Amino acid sequence: MNLLRPERLQALAREYALGSMQGGARRRFERLLHENASARREVVAWQERFATLAEAVPPMTPRERVWQGLEQRLGLQRAETRPTPWWQRWLAPRALGGLLVGALMATVVGTLVLQANPGWIGHETLRERLPPSYVGLLSNAAGEPAVLLSSRRQARVLTAKLLLPLAPPAGSEAVLWAYPKGGGQPFRVGTIAASTGSTRLPLADTSEKLFSSVDRLSISLEATGSTPAAPSAEPVLAGPCVKLW
DSSP, X not given: OOTTSHHHHHHHHHHHHHTOOOHHHHHHHHHHHHXXXXXXXXXXXXXXXXXHHHTTSOOOOOOHHHHHHHHHHHTOOOTTTSOOOXXXXXXXXXXXXXXXXXXXXXXXXXXXXXXXXXXXGTGGGHHHHSOSEEEEEEEOTTSOEEEEEEEETTOSEEEEEESSOOOOOTTEEEEEEEEETTTOOOEEEEEXXXXXXXXXXXXXXXXXXXXXXXXXXXXXXXXXXXXXXXXXXXXXXXXXXXXXX
């Protein structure tokens, strides 16, 4: 399999940036990242896209069992479950603090170095790859990213990239809705026709005019051929709509 085919490379970079690539596939792709500048550029582009989307997602407090799982993986069991000598209790916070400070400094220095030397990872072409656009990332009820939407600011077409299969039941279709800020009445954008891959959705006007006041998008299942003024059922997918400029 040729991993450097553009469509294949984009899919792999997207999975890597999302964190859904695991095991041997992740190790093989990381080896490719060391060897190939195009792969590194794709990953950086997807990371910037998802970072922008993440800013529009409200923070969530992890459940207690998530913290417990992290503690077990890192060997940081709580004091009440595993007594530790006094010298370890005294030393551990200082050692951990030093590691955290070192990691933070490395991140800051690395960011500054890449900004000063963008050519090291092919970052000089990144802004050309990210023109002013409106972007939405819709997730399912389990919180899994399912559809990535994008449209250039002055374009009259929207591209929908399906990250998970979208298969409406017989007699229904997947309708995309936009929600203006402040709780305004949602309006129908169009129908997402494809069940997998990518699809292009014609827009009634430019993205700037349609989405400039929109902060949320959703997809609901509507009867085929119907034209309701608002979603007739709970959305099956929903997520933020943000500006990339």
